Amino acid sequence: MSERKRVQPRQLHAAPSPAGLVLDAQLHLLDRQMLDVDGVPVTTVDDIELSGPEPNEEIPEGTAPPQITALLTGPVLGTRIFGGRPPSSRLIRIPWKVVAGVDTVVTLGVRADSMDASWVERWLRNHVIARIPGGSHEP
Amino acid sequence: MKRLLGVALGILTAIGGFVDIGDLVTNAVVGSRFGMSLAWVVLVGVVGICLFANMSGRVAAVSGRATFEVIRERLGPRAGLANLGASFLINVMTVTAEIGGIALALQLASGVAYILWVPFALLAVWLVVWRVKFSIMENVTGLVGLSLVVFAVALFLLKPDWGALAGQAFSPSVPAQEGAGVYWYYAIALFGAAMTPYEVFFFSSGAVEERWKIKDLAQSRLNVLLGFPLGGLLSIAIAGCAAVVLLPAGISVTSLSQVALPVAQAGGQLALAVLILGVVAATFGAALETTLSSGYTLAQFFGWSWGKFRRPAQAARFHVSMIVVLLAGVAVLATGVDPILVTEYSVVFSAIALPLTYLPILIVANDPQYMGKHVNNRAVNIAGVIYLFVILVASLAAIPLMIATGAGA
Amino acid sequence: MNLSDMLGSDVLDGAGERLGEVSDVRFALDAGAGQLLSPARLVGIVVSPRTASSFLGYERQEISQPWPVAQLLRWRHRGSFLVLWEDIAVMGSEGVRLRSGFTAYDARLTR
Numbered sequence: 001m002s003e004r005k006r007v008q009p010r011q012l013h014a015a016p017s018p019a020g021l022v023l024d025a026q027l028h029l030l031d032r033q034m035l036d037v038d039g040v041p042v043t044t045v046d047d048i049e050l051s052g053p054e055p056n057e058e059i060p061e062g063t064a065p066p067q068i069t070a071l072l073t074g075p076v077l078g079t080r081i082f083g084g085r086p087p088s089s090r091l092i093r094i095p096w097k098v099v100a101g102v103d104t105v106v107t108l109g110v111r112a113d114s115m116d117a118s119w120v121e122r123w124l125r126n127h128v129i130a131r132i133p134g135g136s137h138e139p
Numbered sequence: 140m141k142r143l144l145g146v147a148l149g150i151l152t153a154i155g156g157f158v159d160i161g162d163l164v165t166n167a168v169v170g171s172r173f174g175m176s177l178a179w180v181v182l183v184g185v186v187g188i189c190l191f192a193n194m195s196g197r198v199a200a201v202s203g204r205a206t207f208e209v210i211r212e213r214l215g216p217r218a219g220l221a222n223l224g225a226s227f228l229i230n231v232m233t234v235t236a237e238i239g240g241i242a243l244a245l246q247l248a249s250g251v252a253y254i255l256w257v258p259f260a261l262l263a264v265w266l267v268v269w270r271v272k273f274s275i276m277e278n279v280t281g282l283v284g285l286s287l288v289v290f291a292v293a294l295f296l297l298k299p300d301w302g303a304l305a306g307q308a309f310s311p312s313v314p315a316q317e318g319a320g321v322y323w324y325y326a327i328a329l330f331g332a333a334m335t336p337y338e339v340f341f342f343s344s345g346a347v348e349e350r351w352k353i354k355d356l357a358q359s360r361l362n363v364l365l366g367f368p369l370g371g372l373l374s375i376a377i378a379g380c381a382a383v384v385l386l387p388a389g390i391s392v393t394s395l396s397q398v399a400l401p402v403a404q405a406g407g408q409l410a411l412a413v414l415i416l417g418v419v420a421a422t423f424g425a426a427l428e429t430t431l432s433s434g435y436t437l438a439q440f441f442g443w444s445w446g447k448f449r450r451p452a453q454a455a456r457f458h459v460s461m462i463v464v465l466l467a468g469v470a471v472l473a474t475g476v477d478p479i480l481v482t483e484y485s486v487v488f489s490a491i492a493l494p495l496t497y498l499p500i501l502i503v504a505n506d507p508q509y510m511g512k513h514v515n516n517r518a519v520n521i522a523g524v525i526y527l528f529v530i531l532v533a534s535l536a537a538i539p540l541m542i543a544t545g546a547g548a
Numbered sequence: 549m550n551l552s553d554m555l556g557s558d559v560l561d562g563a564g565e566r567l568g569e570v571s572d573v574r575f576a577l578d579a580g581a582g583q584l585l586s587p588a589r590l591v592g593i594v595v596s597p598r599t600a601s602s603f604l605g606y607e608r609q610e611i612s613q614p615w616p617v618a619q620l621l622r623w624r625h626r627g628s629f630l631v632l633w634e635d636i637a638v639m640g641s642e643g644v645r646l647r648s649g650f651t652a653y654d655a656r657l658t659r
Contacts, residue, residue: 031212031216031219033439034442041442041444043442081217103508104212125453130452137451
């Protein structure tokens with residue numbers, strides 16, 4: 001890597017500023033907490049799925065920019081830490097269209113219990129916690 | 140008055156950092172070997188933990204985000220996982236030690252063998268974590284833990300030569316019979332205990348449990364400014380008692396009963412009874428703090444639902460992980476290991492966890508997206524950076540010193 | 549593609565010379581926020597000549613505290629620039645190749 005030469009652009013232009021909200025994925029989205037519509041933590045943003053481009057294919061000029069299709073969670077966290085890639089079937093997707101807001105947390109417009117992302121929580125609730133006396137009492 | 144009663148979170152948090160079972164013994168060891176010559180380290184540690192606990196409480200009150208959420212968000216999954224691994228091991232080791240500590244204190248009170256008290260201690264800790272309201276938990280353990288003030292009372296009753304003690308404290312030097320390496324090893328161990336990361340995990344998560352908001356910032360500051368100095372005071376009083384009684388007698392501290400010796404000598408049976416009550420409450424409080432911290436850190440790293448303000452069924456993974464931690468702790472105790480020795484090795488993991496905890500807190504406390512106008516002021520930033528540097532140096536020195544001195548032997 | 553496939557990958561100019569690594573990917577939400585968010589379209593990539601590691605938040609120009617942490621992280625990322633989607637020719641396993649004659653923009657976030 002290091003022996004390869006780096007070239008540096010000579011001049012930086014002022015960036016065009018889009019009218020709406022600007023998000024840097026790593027800074028504003030990745031690893032943030034996701035809360036459901038009731039404020040209950042669901043999971044974290046472990047990766048982000050985009051509508052394109054096709055890997056290794058030339059992008060024709062004038063192609064519409066890709067969009068965020070879904071926030072990903074689950075085993076993909078392990079591959080971000082240790083490398084590799086989980087099979088697509090094991091990704092848990094939270095579609096971008098259920099995202100209601102992005103701030104210090106990502107808020108969703110749906111209930112956690114209706115989502116694939118919280119199946120472990122539900123399984124442990126039904127098979128472990130609910131069977132211990134007092135598990136569903138108000139604290 | 141309500142304000143003063145609302146400082147239990149700070150007191151309970153400080154108890155876990157300064158007078159948990161490992162620290163009770165370490166403080167007495169330090170007093171019996173070095174007199175008051177390491178008291179300055181406790182002072183440095185108190186200022187440091189006040190600084191960062193206040194920052195973490197402020198971040199939690201203003202943004203609603205607890206410390207490990209901030210760590211995951213700012214450091215990303217790799218460095219975050221390194222911190223999670225180290226912090227989680229410290230938590231599990233301390234939970235193990237505290238359950239043993241509760242049992243040891245009950246043995247001291249009853250004469251019934253310590254191992255028989257372990258299942259009882261486990262069940263009691265779990266029941267509180269499972270069912271008791273957060274505010275009741277912090278008030279009871281915090282207030283009863285205050286009976287450890289008996290160490291300070293005992294120090295007065297012992298009528299020590301205050302001038303000599305102050306001399307050791309204000310012009311510290313390495314005692315002739317001890318090596319400089321051992322002195323600095325204990326300095327780092329005391330500093331690491333004062334700034335142990337589960338304090339900020341617990342304090343910031345407790346702020347979320349208590350639903351602190353911007354209007355509670357003064358409350359948060361009061362918790363910090365009363366709780367941690369009190370913890371430091373107890374820590375110094377324990378060392379002082381040991382310096383007055385055990386150091387001249389040449390008694391080396393290896394067990395809880397030797398820690399209690401100066402108090403029994405100064406105040407008799409009654410003081411001893413108060414002391415045992417205090418030790419039970421302090422170890423119990425520290426067990427709760429570290430059990431909950433292990434649940435908080437895991438849940439906040441992975442984004443699970445957490446908190447005692449929810450029904451256990453609404454925070455299933457949080458409660459399951461704490462049950463697993465408690466059972467793991469008891470399994471370790473069942474091997475017959477000395478619970479006090481368990482905490483000694485947490486210094487190693489502190490070396491990883493301390494910088495990776497306090498750097499992201501400092502960064503996010505300056506981030507207007509989180510903090511709005513409540514970002515750090517300049518003085519806090521200067522002090523924060525200085526402490527970060529001290530933490531880094533202590534972290535780098537900790538493991539070599541531990542190996543070179545055989546863990547202070 | 550997933551975001552983690554892009555982050556950290558090499559960035560080459562039209563002639564195949566290495567410019568640096570992708571340190572972040574910038575998106576924009578165009579319409580005003582209704583009940584749910586509007587689509588997030590890719591604006592461009594932030595290229596750092598030295599390291600793909602995170603800026604820890606210091607890519608935003610108004611944040612300069614605490615000294616020297618902010619200054620140190622800025623310095624590690626000095627020379628970073630933004631390349632717009634229109635100037636990206638290929639994204640793939642060998643990294644990102646830009647079109648010849650791409651424009652480098654100031655990467656700092658103004659808000």
